[in-house]
Every structure is written in structure tokens, then in C-alpha cells.
Amino acid sequence: MSEFFHMGGYAAYVWSAYGLSVAVLVLNVIAARKRNLNVKREIKKLGTAVQ
């Protein structure tokens, strides 16, 4: 198991590349959700303001 994490001495490079990839993917999901929520909130606010 520790051999797996060691990555033949390249642990720092391999895991930082994978860590960064996970971060980019997760941020994509969060950003999409946030955008969805913000748009709905905005429309709701403006919608009630008109009425």
C-alpha cells in the first residue's frame, strides 16, 4: 500500500497532478450549481419586484 502512495519516488508529482485534476473537476461542478442557483434567485427577486 505504501508502495502505491510512493509512486516509485514520483509521489509529489503524480499526486499533485491528480489532486489538481480532482480540484478542477469539483470546482466545475460547484461553479455550475452556483450559477444555477444565482440565476434562479435573481429571477425570483426581479419577478417579485415587478409584481
Added chain:
Amino acid sequence: MWDWFHRLGSPKYFYGFAGALVPWLAGLCVILFAVGLYLGLVIAPSDYQQGDSYRIIFVHVPSAWMSMFVYVLMAIFAAIGLIWRVKLTAILATASAPIGASFTFLALATGSIWGKPMWGTWWVWDARLTSELILFFLYLGFIALQTAIPDRQTAWRAASILLLVGVVNIPIIHYSVDWWYTLHQPATITKFDTPSIHLSMLIPLLIMAVAFKVFYITVLLSRARAEILDRERKTHWVQDLVRSEQI
């Protein structure tokens, strides 16, 4: 079939269609990533030259492929939009841009991390790296241009032209490793003869490539839904929909 295609072009129908698809695609995505990572990090043997550092390939190459794929797709949307004025094209291209930019960033960053132990440097002004960096700026340019012009129609028209002009960069990225033979290694997979990579490494790479593609489609559909609401906010269906939801 044609009729269905036509209906899909309507933002309201597309909103529902995308909403139904997203959870299934997200599930598929998780499975693909799990299998791809397991095969790539655990099962695949280490490389006889690069040791385990080569495993960065399983995130680097798919993100680099996607960086180009998303751009070409956006340019196709731009062309369709300019010719047939389909509303959905602007929505899909706008929703694609931040995802494509993030893939380009990832390709550059993971490449840099891979370059350090293998080439001894984080960055060189090699043709492949430089043209990929230009691609990143093209994405940022597209986003900036759209936010800078207040009128949506004009913004999309201008951004479309930028997209179409920027397409020249794509073949440059692809062939850069053959035209200017410097540090970056030439193509491994997309060669016309047999790929120079063992199956135990090729299979996880292809699974990861599909996982990235499904991920893109999932986030694209989800972002496109927000974009549709934003653009159709004055319509009755959007007003009703937002009012009925608890936020």
C-alpha cells in the same frame, strides 16, 4: 427524428431534456472515473523509462484532448449560429467556455508537473506548450468579449468570429510536435499506424478520455440550463418554474 431535433432546439424543451439527462450522466461519470483511475493507478504497470511518473498521462492527455475538442465544438456552434441563427448555439457555446478553459488549464498544469521530473523544467517555450497556452487565452478572450459587450446578440456575433478565427490554432497544436520537434514527445495514440503504447496503459487512458467527455457533457447540460433560464427570464414558463421552486 427531424421533428424531435427541431423541438430540442427550443430552449424550453431543451431545459427539461437536459435536466432529465444530467443525473444519469453524472452517475455514468462516477463509474467511468472509478474504473479509469483504478486501472490507471493500480493495475497498469510502471513505464520502463519514466517509472511511475508517466501515470500523469491519464489526466494530462484526456484534459488536453478535451481542451481542443471543446474549442472545436464551440467553433461549430458559432458557425451554425452565424448561418442559421439557432438560439441554442449561443447558449451551448457560452456554457462550454469555462469548462473548456478549465480543461486547458489542467492540461497545461499537469503537463508542467510532468515536465519537471522528465524534462527537468516546469516550462519551455516549445511549440506544443505555447500553442496550448494560446488556446487558453482564446477561451479567456471569448469569455471576456461576451461579458464586455452588453448587447447579447452583438456579443455573441463578435465572440463567434473570434471562435472561428481561433480555430487555426487547433491544427497547430496537433501538428506542433511534428513540425517543430523539440521537447514535447510526439503523438502516441493518434498515429495512423498502431499506437505505441501497451494495452494495459491504453485501456485506462481511453476510459479516462471517455470519463472526461461524459463529465464535460454533464456540466455543459447543467450550465446550459442556467443559461437558458437567464436568457428566457421574461417568458411565462421560466417565471412559473422559478416561482414554484423553493430556493
